Structures are given as C-alpha cells and as structure tokens.
Amino acid sequence: xxxxxxxxxxxxxxxxxxxxxxxxxxxxxxxxxxxxxxxxxxxxxxxxxxxxxxxxxxxxxxxxxxxxxxxxxxxxxxxxxxxxxxxxxxxxxxxxxxxxxxxxxxxxxxxxxxxxxxxxxxxxxxxxxxxxxxxxxxxxxxxxxxxxxxxxxxxxxxxxxxxxxxxxxxxxx
Numbered sequence: 001x002x003x004x005x006x007x008x009x010x011x012x013x014x015x016x017x018x019x020x021x022x023x024x025x026x027x028x029x030x031x032x033x034x035x036x037x038x039x040x041x042x043x044x045x046x047x048x049x050x051x052x053x054x055x056x057x058x059x060x061x062x063x064x065x066x067x068x069x070x071x072x073x074x075x076x077x078x079x080x081x082x083x084x085x086x087x088x089x090x091x092x093x094x095x096x097x098x099x100x101x102x103x104x105x106x107x108x109x110x111x112x113x114x115x116x117x118x119x120x121x122x123x124x125x126x127x128x129x130x131x132x133x134x135x136x137x138x139x140x141x142x143x144x145x146x147x148x149x150x151x152x153x154x155x156x157x158x159x160x161x162x163x164x165x166x167x168x169x170x171x172x173x
Contacts (some may be wrong), residue, residue, distance in 0.1 A: 079158050088152035089145050095160050109167075113137070 083091040093102035121133035128135060157163030
C-alpha cells in the first residue's frame with residue numbers, strides 16, 4: 001500500500017514504495033558484451049557518414065553546372081510554368097479538373113481515406129502479406145500519384161499541351 005503521509009527526503013518528496021516485480025517480464029541487466037557505447041562507436045560513424053555526404057554534394061556542385069535563369073520578371077511568366085516535382089501531380093489534377101475538385105475534394109478524399117483505412121483493414125497482423133487491403137490501397141495511390149507526377153513533369157509543353165519526351169519543343173525548362 002502507498003504511504004498516505006509523504007516523507008520529505010532532502011528537497012524531494014517520496015510518496016511511497018511499492019514492492020513487486022515489473023509489469024512485463026523480469027528486470028535484467030544487459031550483459032557486458034551486448035553494451036555498445038555511443039561515444040565513440042556511434043557518433044564517429046555518424047560523423048564520417050555526414051562528411052562523406054557533404055563531400056559528395058560539394059563535388060557535384062563543383063563539377064556539374066546548374067545555371068540560373070535571369071531575374072524573375074513579374075510581367076513575363078515562362079510558358080509553361082511548372083510546379084516543383086513534388087507538386088506536379090497536383091498541378092496535373094488542376095489542369096484536368098475544376099479547382100474545387102482537384103484542390104479540395106481529391107486531397108480531402110485522400111486524407112479521409114487514410115483516416116478510414118485502419119477501420120477498413122482491421123487485420124492486426126504486421127506481416128505485409130496478410131494486409132491485402134492496406135497493400136492494395138497504398139499501391140493504387142502510389143501508382144496514380146507517380147503517374148500524375150511523371151505526366152505533369154515530363155510530358156507537358158507550351159500551353160500545357162502533351163509533348164512526348166523525344167519530341168523537341170522550343171520552350172524553356
């Protein structure tokens with residue numbers, strides 16, 4: 001039982017001590033061979049990985065030219081003005097449907113579908129082979145979103161017309 005009168009030890013208050021075992025399993029101390037120190041083992045590896053990534057980025061920046069265009073002119077919009085690749089699918093939807101449908105209803109349906117997915121696929125297994133509904137939903141969503149991204153990013157030319165990648169067109173990229 002808990003002591004109804006808390007004791008004051010130093011500047012701490014002790015409400016009570018409950019004897020017993022842990023709620024799950026037995027408490028065990030890790031064996032010496034299982035213990036790995038964070039310093040230097042883990043942090044040195046992370047530092048070396050970070051330095052390698054920085055070196056690769058610097059080498060790419062030095063050897064590959066990434067020219068900038070002229071200063072943006074608000075009176076002259078390039079044709080076509082494309083969204084970044086991560087918004088290309090949404091821009092493609094906006095080109096095909098009314099803005100209410102493409103900008104509100106489709107993203108809202110995606111969010112509601114993600115919220116409803118745990119209630120539809122109630123299989124408690126963590127094995128992906130046993131989660132057919134979740135796998136099928138994810139696969140259909142990813143295939144559609146990747147297809148829309150590729151179409152919006154690679155197959156659209158001037159005035160948002162269809163252009164095959166091997167066709168030349170005289171617009172800016």
